[in-house]
Amino acid sequence: MHVHFLQHVPFEGPGCIEGYFRARGHKLTSTHLYLGQGLPQMGTIDWLIVMGGPMGVHDQPGPSWMKRERLYIREAVFSGKIVLGICLGAQLVAHALGAEVRSNGCREIGWFPVKISHETAPVLKGVFPARLEAFHWHGDTFDIPENGVPFASSEACRNQGFMVGNRIMGLQFHLETTPALARSLIRHCRHELDGSRYVQTEEEMLSDRARFSLINSVMETLLRRMEELNF
Numbered sequence: 001m002h003v004h005f006l007q008h009v010p011f012e013g014p015g016c017i018e019g020y021f022r023a024r025g026h027k028l029t030s031t032h033l034y035l036g037q038g039l040p041q042m043g044t045i046d047w048l049i050v051m052g053g054p055m056g057v058h059d060q061p062g063p064s065w066m067k068r069e070r071l072y073i074r075e076a077v078f079s080g081k082i083v084l085g086i087c088l089g090a091q092l093v094a095h096a097l098g099a100e101v102r103s104n105g106c107r108e109i110g111w112f113p114v115k116i117s118h119e120t121a122p123v124l125k126g127v128f129p130a131r132l133e134a135f136h137w138h139g140d141t142f143d144i145p146e147n148g149v150p151f152a153s154s155e156a157c158r159n160q161g162f163m164v165g166n167r168i169m170g171l172q173f174h175l176e177t178t179p180a181l182a183r184s185l186i187r188h189c190r191h192e193l194d195g196s197r198y199v200q201t202e203e204e205m206l207s208d209r210a211r212f213s214l215i216n217s218v219m220e221t222l223l224r225r226m227e228e229l230n231f
Helices: 016-023 066-078 088-096 179-192 202-206 209-230
Strands: 002-007 027-032 047-050 082-086 101-116 131-142 149-153 161-164 168-171
Touching: 002 066, 016 027, 016 209, 047 066, 047 088, 066 082, 066 088, 082 088, 082 209, 088 101, 088 131, 088 161, 088 168, 101 202, 131 179, 131 209, 179 202, 179 209
Parallel strands: 002 027, 002 047, 047 082, 082 168
Antiparallel strands: 101 131, 101 149, 149 161, 161 168
């Protein structure tokens, strides 16, 4: 299987996702859009994973590469590829499916509980605990696309996850983040730690390494389930 990543900034990489696929012998490639790299032919990939980033879907002026990225994601969606979007990536996938992306009204940064609804997405039963403390770093949110099924929410952000069929998924929260990625994100985006209600301090975010191991385990279980559903 050929898994391709779209990466928007050097400090928001695939984290534990890379190790999961490498351990299974899958082919991994990536486009670092901020470097102006090209996109692979759609027919050569099986799974597209769209990572996060500090920019917004509607930023004006946006990055020069975002228009072609949007078209590529839309092509992947309608070409039958497995598509997983994380944070900004989830917003881009939702936008490609015609949903609105907008300000969440507040930032959500740090460790906050996510409530999972297994009733709306029974295929995810056994993947997520009913209540998961996930890592967050976002200020925008997405509406649920037409034919999409919402399955996750938090106190600060109503729409935290959606599925369309069994092969398209958006996660507003982060399960891939490792301690190293979190430190890098803090270093590059420290100016967003404004002390507001749903924004933790650097110390709070990095105080417990076991949290990262837990969310990484959930991510690996999710990836395994998506493989089972689609191959």
